[in-house]
Amino acid sequence: MLYRQMECFLAVARLGNLSRAAEEMFLTQPTLTARLKSLEEEVGDQLFVRTSRGMRLTDAGREFMPYAERAVESFREGKRRLREMREGSGGRLVLGASPGVGTYALPGLLERFVGAYPKVSVSVRTGHSEEILAMTLTEEVQLGLTRSMRHPEIESLPLYDDELVLVVDPGHRFTHKGSAELSELAEEQLIFYDNDSSYYEQTQEMFRNAGLRELRTMEVDNIEAAKRMVEHRLGIAFLPQSAILRSVTAGNLSMVSVEDVPPMSRQMVALKRRDVPASGPVAAFLELANQMAETETREQLSPALAAEFESLQLIDLFT
Structure with a gap:
């Protein structure tokens, strides 16, 4: 309500006339007058004097006016920000x-x-x-x-869904074949990353289920390191598709399908x-x-x- 009162105060101060201000605010003149009176009671000072030429600000009114302008503008800005947040255009x-x-x-x-x-x-x-x-x-x-x-x-x-896929260096024998059997992977050095991840568990389970336990491995702690190891021909790796897309398109890695292996993803x-x-x-x-x-x-x-x-x-x- 205080915001409305200050809007009325600013309209009257700008127009110097109660009836024109009431018309602009879409209010009756008695309603506008009541709001001005309530505001004066709130601030504890008379803000206007009525003259033959209309409404004139008192010294207190002139002192109060810039604060009222800032308060009204802050309120409007707050409403705009909330609207932007609701619409997703701000916040x-x-x-x-x-x-x-x-x-x-x-x-x-x-x-x-x-x-x-x-x-x-x-x-x-x-x-x-x-x-x-x-x-x-x-x-x-x-x-x-x-x-x-x-x-x-x-x-x-x-x-x-991020799928786990086999990647090798572009000059690898699997690249020329286009595919590999799971048993063939056991002949390669396997690059594993982040042994706390669900991908690590899925890969290990895949080899265990196939009865392949004697594996040559290299372990690193992140995906980027694993990619670099594969690029430098230090082994092959199962990596998330999201991580290898750009490297495959750039020709730094090759993706190879593995026969008889169900899709692994999370x-x-x-x-x-x-x-x-x-x-x-x-x-x-x-x-x-x-x-x-x-x-x-x-x-x-x-x-x-x-x-x-x-x-x-x-x-x-x-x-």
Whole structure:
């Protein structure tokens, strides 16, 4: 109500006439007069004097006027900011991302998001999946982008499936064959990364189920290191598709299909507190993520590579 009173005060101060101010404010003159009186009671001073030429500011009114102008403008700016937040065109978006998502998938998505919503301020925090879950629970981040995780206070909103694929250096014998049998992999040095990850467990289980236990291995602690080892012909590796797409298209790595091996993947999700509705920038981000078309990935590939990726059901990524 105080905001309306100050609007009336400023209108009368600018026009110097009660009837014209009431008309501009779409109010009756008695209503306008009552609001001015309430404001004067609130500030404890008379703000106007009535003259034969209309309404004139008192010394107190002139002193109060710039404060009223700032207050009204601040209120209007606050309303604009809230509207922008509701519409996703302004406000702040705070994301948490696991290393794989933050390095490979998120930059492409944020490029689109920032282009569509340039007024939104974006912050990204990184950490392992358990850390991202904790950040989401404590509302340090609005969304946590990581592998699917369960918690009673959290809902997981699907983003994409990240498949594990075999990569070798372009001069490798598997590249020329185009495929390999699982038993042949045991003859190679295998590069493993991050032995705490679900990908590591899936790969190890695959070899155990095939009865292949005596393996020559090299272990590193991150995906980029594993890629570099493969590029330098130190071994072969199963890596997430999101991590190798650009290296394959650049000709630094080759992707090889493995016969008689079921697809290995994990679902990447956006974690959100159940009791916090998705609105404003959060809703806009989720909508944009879900709208990412498969054709965008195909456009980054040569026709031959696109056919290869499609045959392996790899066109399922929003980067």
